[in-house]
Amino acid sequence: MYTSTKLPRTSALFLSALLGGVIFTSCASSERSINRQIAADGAANPASAPASESSISQKAEAAPITRSRPQLIKKAAISLTVNSVDQTIDAVSQIINKQQGDLIGLKQQQPKNDNPRYTATIQLRIPENLLESTLEQLAKLGTVESRNITAEDVGDRLVDFQARLTNLQKTEANLQKIMDRAGSIRDVLSVSQELSNVRETIEQIDAQLKNLKNQVAYSTITLNLEAAVSSTSPQPAFGLQVQETWKKSTHSLSAFSIGLLKLGIWLIVYSPYLLIFVALIYGFSRWRRTHSPRLTQTPESTTSE
Known part of the structure; x- marks a missing residue:
């Protein structure tokens, strides 16, 4: 029971120790190389150290600033x-x-x-x-x-992509070293998963970088x-004109016949309502004639009779 609870913590400590060792070793080696170079230069010509610093500053001030070509x-x-x-x-x-x-x-x-x-x-x-x-x-x-x-x-996007790509490539190299030193299967699988994610990101950024460079290299x-002059289609032949006219006339006749047929169907469907409407109009007209006041006969009309 004690061994099973201790394994994950040991693996994490082992990975942390390996990462810290790689980073510390690289930093220490670079610092020692710089110190050795400075000591060697000072031993060879101790009197020229201040002069070299002043000459470097003068050259930096005198040298013109070169601007990179815009992308x-x-x-x-x-x-x-x-x-x-x-x-x-x-x-x-x-x-x-x-x-x-x-x-x-x-x-x-x-x-x-x-x-x-x-x-x-x-x-x-x-x-x-x-x-x-x-x-x-x-x-x-x-x-x-x-x-x-x-x-x-x-240009800024190209520089950003290039910097990210360089950093990811360094991370990939460090992860590869850690995976080579890892002992347990759990550590190897963990580092391998991280290495796969880094490589996938590297491929994506590299594709975007190549696409931008291609767009810069080629203009659209x-x-x-x-x-300048409107094009006119040639006059069709006489036979084609007659054929086209026949097609249009037959199509118009068929459309007219279908329209009449549809109208007849509508009248048949709504015929009860039409009959009721006609009967109401006829009844109203008869009722009006029946109840209308009769005209009184004048004396002149009676004498004439």
Whole structure:
């Protein structure tokens, strides 16, 4: 009984001791290496220690601050009015191949009654350094109606993801060392579960980091095309026109016949109510004629008779 209650506490103490030992050993070794380096530098040239500190401070003040290149996700949109949408799409495909880009979306809309113009929308992905030159080549394909570029700086997010990834990788290495030293099966399973969680988080952050870097490396262009002249469909043949007219007339006749049939069914269903209504009107009219006052005959009418 005493041994069974002591095992979990011993396992926890063992894991805590291993983690503390790894951290303490790494900190102590780094501190000893720094102290040895400082002592060696001071022994080699003791008089130059203060001078070296002042020279370092002077260099730090004199050196210009270098700013890292901003990490931007750029998106562009351009609308063109062209003479032929199909020919423009072919020209856009050639530009994409030349600029080492990708066609990621194409939507064409044929002329309709409400919108008689032929339109198309194309989604492009171009290397970031070729964005401006690609827009200039696309602008030459027609008349530019609108053009805009938006940019989002994701440098802070990239730095944050990279720092989290580095820390998690160090934690993974420490957990791997602890699992190698663990003796009991309970300790091995506990460390293995923690190691699995850390590795899953590492994979998620690494995927997000790669996605951001890919969006920074490649810019997106949305190209809207619209035909300059409304497209008109060719006149159908005479036989097709007659066939279409026959279909419309027969359809109209059948619809009219079905309407009459429905009306007859409604009248049959409501005929009792219609008969009652007609009988009430007829009875009211007879009662009115019966009880209406008779006109008195005038003397002139009596004499004439």
